[in-house]
Amino acid sequence: MSKRLRSSEVCADCSGPDPSWASVNRGTFICDECCSVHRSLGRHISQVRHLKHTPWPPTLLQMVETLYNNGANSIWEHSLLDPASIMSGRRKANPQDKVHPNKAEFIRAKYQMLAFVHRLPCRDDDSVTAKDLSKQLHSSVRTGNLETCLRLLSLGAQANFFHPEKGNTPLHVASKAGQILQAELLAVYGADPGTQDSSGKTPVDYARQGGHHELAERLVEIQYELTDRLAFYLCGRRPDHKNGQHFIIPQMADSSLDLSELAKAAKKKLQSLSNHLFEELAMDVYDEVDRRETDAVWLATQNHSTLVTETTVVPFLPVNPEYSSTRNQGRQKLARFNAHEFATLVIDILSDAKRRQQGSPLSSSKDNVELILKTISNQHSVESQDNDQPDYDSVASDEDTDLEATASKANRQKASRLEKQNSTPESDYDNTPNDTDPDDTGSGRKGRQRSMVWQGDGSVPDTAEPHTxxxxxxxxxxxxxxxxxQITKNIQELLRAAQENKHDSYIPCSERIHVAVTEMAALFPKKPKSDTVRTSLRLLTSSAYRLQSECKKTLPGEPGPPTDIQLVTQQVIQCAYDIAKAAKQLVTITTKENNN
Incomplete structure (x- = not known):
């Protein structure tokens, strides 16, 4: 952070002390409890970042701090400042209120419904109003008054508005004036640094022409924000834009797994998408990266006892009503991808983004994003059909076209073949170790895989009778x-080690997690009857096994290509989160069943 949080700072939503999160697009600081509600609303409503544990571009943080300190919260609570609102019974949430329903209802009204924003007089033509507001925004961005511009944006001004008389956009104006914080705000609301004005110049051109070199460099970063974020998620590095490097394509250490028929089919479909559909998929994956990274920060910063019992979780991307039901469903299915599958998808998107920018020819296709997601995640769809807890929000439609159904059937066959190659069991969970010697048969391989999950210092459950x-x-x-x-506490130790780059702590942390997972799995029957219990136990134990495998890659002198420690770290973080998610699912299931 550019400055330490002052003790006088309070949560914008409930006035609780010492807020540790920011809502970037709202210009506010918020507490942990209110942040949990913001996250459940989705990034289209609130874009949250942790103030200390999330990397910030300095000028982006400065923009949020400036808005907060200049009273941006009054934009979202305008009518609550009127004394008459007290008489009407409307009030702001307070720190003592329960998250549900009190704080959650207030936050939804404030940001989703915009219930307290100052309303303009009604006009017959809303497009005229938006045009007038956008022209005001166009004039205002040449000054440093951020809150005025945020107010205009909150009322419907368009950040990418092309002024018909001036022949440019607000970002051109801000760049020419050297207003870097205004440029940050406009970019948060969707302004495109690559847009050309009537003279064919971009905002980057005007920033350089005016000698605003820091602004010009930041605009280039914003232009590549999507691919930079995906690369940083995997390998902890960003391209060197100053020297003309605009893409980093990380390589998986076990890249041989990516040559499967399933992965090839997915990559081919990805490459055949139109530019528009590819951009949609890339933006959806960006949102999923944000969800996973925020989950990891959330897991590392919360009290572990609270994490186990709290009810506010974000298991998949919230529905965005501006998107089609098919796209919303596809977005939510991204949460099913395990660490390796998701990393493979991210790498494929980075590779194809680079290919498209370089102008390689594209083949036309009518395939949609949903087919891409089905190709890679189909085995998860099969596994979760009987799960009591839906994998995606019921708001999203689950209807498929005949074309999709045909592709889905073919992909199931591919998934079943790939299943035999996996290093962790994909069959129905059987909480029974198999100590028989592995042979060359398929059943022998599955037995070996299952027993590998239980290897380690933890106590191994007694072998069940063959026909239990x-x-x-x-x-x-x-x-x-x-x-x-116990599992959550050990995971938090691992995440702290990852944040502090203590890579030599990975293996001992993973071993402690493995022991705790083994002990937890031993609580359950050797052959659970419940499908949901089997699914959660399978995720728990296979993720613990994969975590150990990833952590061992940090050992010096391992055979194979040099280890990308940042890529390994990201895989470790994701495996840890999968373990925590599975453990939380088991808490929910047992609580529900034991209360019945």
């Missing part, structure tokens, strides 16, 4: 919560 019947018995909720707290 599935058991409906579940452990007590208290026992599951206690083991989950």
């Amino acid at each position: 019947a599935p058991s409906p018995v579940l452990p007590s909720t208290e026992d599951v919560i206690r083991k989950t707290e």
